[in-house]
Amino acid sequence: MFPFSRKVNMARKKQYNEDLVVEKAMNLFWKNGYETTSMQMLEKEMGINKFSIYSSFGNKHGLFLESLKCYKTKVSVILEKFKNATNGVEDIKQFFYDSVDANYKGHDQKGCLVTNTYNEFSENEDQLIKEEMISFMDNLKELFIEKLKINTTKDETTILKQANYLLLAKHGLAAASRVNTTKEIEDYIEMTFVNI
Amino acid sequence: MFPFSRKVNMARKKQYNEDLVVEKAMNLFWKNGYETTSMQMLEKEMGINKFSIYSSFGNKHGLFLESLKCYKTKVSVILEKFKNATNGVEDIKQFFYDSVDANYKGHDQKGCLVTNTYNEFSENEDQLIKEEMISFMDNLKELFIEKLKINTTKDETTILKQANYLLLAKHGLAAASRVNTTKEIEDYIEMTFVNI
DNA sequence: ATTATTTCTAAACGTTCGTTTAGTTATTTT
C-alpha cells in the first residue's frame, strides 16, 4: 500500500498503523498548509519518530501526497453520493451542503484541503501536486456538467458556463468555511443556485 | 514616510528610491506569497543589499506591510472610482471588471494580493496582517452594501446577504484570475450578477 | 583637510528546515 513500507521478512513489527498516522498528518497539513507544517510538528502529531516517517513515506512530499489521498478517501463518501445522484441541479446544491458539513466536522474551520492546496501551490513549481489538484477540480467540473444536463433544455454553452461558475463558487465556499457562520454559508449557497 | 528610514544628518545619500524598491518587493510577494519569497530573492529583485532592506523596513515582516500599503495605493484608483460611483449594482460589476483588469496588467495572473494574503495567513498566528486583510474586506463589504442600497426596494436582510455573497464571489474571482481565460472570467462575473 | 555620520558590501550569525546516520531494541529465522 505505502510505497516505502516493507512487507516481507519483518524482523520487528511496526508500532504504528500507517493509515492512522497518515490521517493525523493529513489533519495537520489541512490545518496549516504544506510549508507551515514542519517535520517536527508532524513527528509530534503523528506520535512517531522522523525515521519512521521517512521509512514509511520517503520524505515530506511523499507524506503530503499520501495525506491528499487520505483526504480524497475521506471525501469519497460525499463524492460517491454525488456521483450516484439523479436529480440534477438539486444534487449539486446538496453536494455543496455536504462539503460544508464535512469541513465543519471537528469545528476546526479548515476549509477544503484541495482548494487550500491549490491556493498554496498555484504559483509553485511543483507540477505533480498542481496537476493532482487540477485533475480533482476537472473531475468535479465534469460531474457538475453531468448533473446540469439532467432535466434541462439549456444548450451546451450555457451548461459549460454554469459548471465553471459553480467550480469558482466552490472557492468562495472554501473561504466561507473558514470565516463565516453556518447561516452565512447557507445564504451563500442558496444565492449561488438562484440563477442556475 | 518609512518607519526605519532616517531623515536628518544624512551623511551619504541613499542610492535607491524606497517607494520604487517597495513596489518591486510587492510584485514579488504578489507572485510568490509571503513565505515562499526569501530575503535572497528580495535582494535580487529590489536590486539592493539585505542591510539596506533592514535599515529601510526593519525586517521582512515590515517590508511586507509596506508592500501591502503599496498594493492598496495601486488599487486605490479603482477603489476611488468605485466609491464615487452612483449607479448601484452596475458599479459593483464594473468594480469586478476593473479588478480583473488590474490583476491582468503585466499578464502575470497573480490574482488579488489581499485575497492571496488572506488565504496564506488565514490559519496563521499573525494577528496584525489578518486584521489588515479582514479590515480591507469589511470596507469592501460596506461599499457593496452602500451601492446595493441605491435604487432598490430590497430590505436590509437581503442586502446583507447579497453583500456577503459578492464578497465571497470575489474569492472565486481571485482564483479565476490565476487560471481562467478572460472569456471565462467575464462569464463568471456576468453569472454572479444575474440574481442581484 | 579632518571628523562625524550614514550607506554600502560582504561575510557571518544563530535557528530552523528537511533529511540522514549511527547505534540500540525487538522480533523472526536458522
Place this chain on the structure above:
DNA sequence: AAAATAACTAAACGAACGTTTAGAAATAAT
C-alpha cells in the same frame, strides 16, 4: 540459543532561512 534483520531512539547533517555585524566607501559638517 545464535544470527539476521527490521524498527526504534536520538543525535547530527548540510542547506536555507531571517537577521546582524564588521569594515569600506561616500557625503555632510566642522
